[in-house]
Amino acid sequence: MTITTTDTGLGSHHVIEEPESRTFRVRRTAMTSQDVFEAERERIFAHTWLYLGHESEIPDKGDYVRRPVGGRPLFMVRGAKTGEVNVFHNTCTHRGAAICRADKGSQKVFQCFYHAWTFDSEGELKGVPGEDAYVDEIDRAGLALQKVRTESYRGFVFVTFDPEIEDLTTYLAGARQYLDYVVDAMNGEVEVVPGTNEYGFDANWKLLVENSIDGYHASSTHDTYFKYLQTLGTDLSIGVSGVTKDLGNGHAVLEYRAPWGRPVASWEPLFGEDSKEEIAQLKADLVEKHGPEKAEMMTEINRNLLIYPNLVINDIMAVTVRTLVPTAPDRVEVTAWEIAPKGELPQLRQRRLDSFLTFLGPGGFATPDDLEALESCQQGFSSGGVEWNDISRGMGRAAQATDEEQMRAFWRRWRDQLDTTN
């Protein structure tokens, strides 16, 4: 479908905010239109920082992981000479074949299987079979593997396809402090747990952005999960209370107190009596190091953090890192990892693993129901009889955990980026 935007930009055509009447609406074609999907690729995904992976995934020289980012095939390798994290477009500079052909591993030399050119882990072109056929000397520098602009913040590696945009730290704005909570609570020793969740479903990616930071749907959609928690002995009577915030640049957070414990220094009976003391010690250490206020934030408060446009970090019973990549207006691919402190007590690690897979995993007691909800929204959009989604909840008041201010933060940034025509 073609969208005519004569007097407004593509973003403003889809997002209408009216503070006087406290309404915020998103036109449903934002989730269905091919034009919007293509504009997102060009105006958002090519001009933001996108999460690729964690430095701890490639601890040693030559270690690599291969994965697409924003739909482009990349690989990240720790350079054998410099020890730096290099990210390359995963395509041979000769005629295009994939250079890195496994999802992870370790090697210092990458040989293209097509005509056997070789590159080292810094991207330099090393070997060209039959090089004397190039009558003038071959342009080795020009034919090196193409680097992607890469920066990392406290171990989280991001890339961008825009050479012009601000540095990563500035880009992260208010979200930086929340990454600090995660990393400091793990004493800076973060590892990615083996095992990746890679799934997909038939809905627009922005529905999953909304869902990942939506406190309003929890009790209605996830009734069976809360039942399960009760079976385990969790007392749900205190309920969930908190706030939602705009963190700038489209980043947003939902943060709340909840009845369940946290493996970082908030004990509950499920963790077992034998871990009570260690958890108290962990907490005492954090209080000493960071002061009571920050320690309280790190240990007692749960949060669902959105780093615009497509990274979600849930810092709850377990810490999850997930990216959402659109492949069509009505299709999204999710990749999720679990991060945890290195050298954690086995019983705490076990609780963390259990929490992740029972709540957030695609075989768990909650995520499948989210997928069902989002696919049913997407199907509902095709009715065409209803033009707008309403995202006004909590407008005009200090936004609470079940309000929608955090989603409005995302949509405002989305609107502004889609209005640009770079």
Next chain:
Amino acid sequence: MTTITRENAATVTRAEVEDFLYQEAALLDEWDLPTWLDLFTEDAIYQVPCNDDPTGAGDRSLMLIDDNRLRLASRVERLGSRKAHREYPHSNLRHFISNVRILEQDSEVLKITCSMLVGRFRANRETWYCARADYDLLLSGGAFRIRRKRVALDMTTLRHSSDVAIIL
């Protein structure tokens, strides 16, 4: 359920194991999950590792499913409710079991492996899961009990199947 007249698991034949696996499959296909749950021992585990980590263990890897008996009972209860939205109404399921092999057996326990293909059909969507399944079966009182069921998926990701909200 299959009644095995033998006392000693060491003499159980593949055909008897197959009968048992077929009956388990039928219970799953018929969504008779409470009866299915009764096949499991109190110390049973049911696991599905992540696609990229087929040998992962539940105490150090993220898994797709890592149920002890308590969690398995919660899963059965959840799937029986109208609030497991992804499976309400239930999918049509068909479990195919083949290539059954007895890997080890002694007087009490059999280690079994087989190939498994599960079709899942719901709301105009069709999903196939292809896997290797490993079982530890206990023979007691003339019946098999499952002590361990581990289903390692052959698909490299869940991109197409999207979830494992059913029991494989």
